[in-house]
Amino acid sequence: MTLNISSDLIEALRNEANKTHPNECCGILLGAAGEIAQIQPATNVHPTPETHFEIDPATLIAAYKIEREGGPNVIGYYHSHPKGLPEPSKTDQASAAGDDKVWAIIGCDKIRFWRDGPVGFKPLSYEVVED
Template identity: 55%
Template sequence: MARGIIAAIREEAARAHPDEACGLLLGRGQNVAQIRPCANVAPDPSRHFEIDPAALIAAFRAERAGEQQVLGYYHSHPTGHAAPSKTDAAMAARDGRVWAICGGKTVSWWRDGANGFEVLFTREVEG
């Protein structure tokens, strides 16, 4: 993971508060090189997230053109924990992509696998 990714996710979460922040994790192979903040177009962005479909389409088109891959997604839980919620589990695609979830000062990383979310690691961000 590129330096500063976790801090950048935490900053986006703070900026979006009290709504959920959301965006894309971009890179190559298994290396997240950058985040791309996206508009949260959920009907109730303070309780749910939905990445702007236009941003998703643009990112996948760019990937097909040889740019960075969409390795996964990030979002925040402004009043919750840094773990997948029941809604997250219900909405997950089970596509093997990585999810980063920010709750408070913690950012946790999960793989969205065929059998549900599997924790990869958790980091607390200072400040």
């Protein structure tokens, strides 16, 4: 499966990572199957945000409530690795739910997308579409 994402959203993900540096940014990916339509930035509430992330539970609950009410689907999550590569870390792998959500990871000024499946992360291809 190839994801579609706009160039504006790619830029917004980079901006989120830059804005929170040296801490990890985090948030929610919203859209439908195969398309990321918007991002929802969230506060990183982890006690050590420079090396870990935890999406603010209130933001996550609100996104799922909006989804249940007919709003955009929560298709995944994003976070940054300020000092690392855009690939799942050991911590990411240990904390992942295996729920088939999409993860966008920003690191080294690159963004990579991953599917969090029952047997671990698998890389996803994506296509940047112009707005």
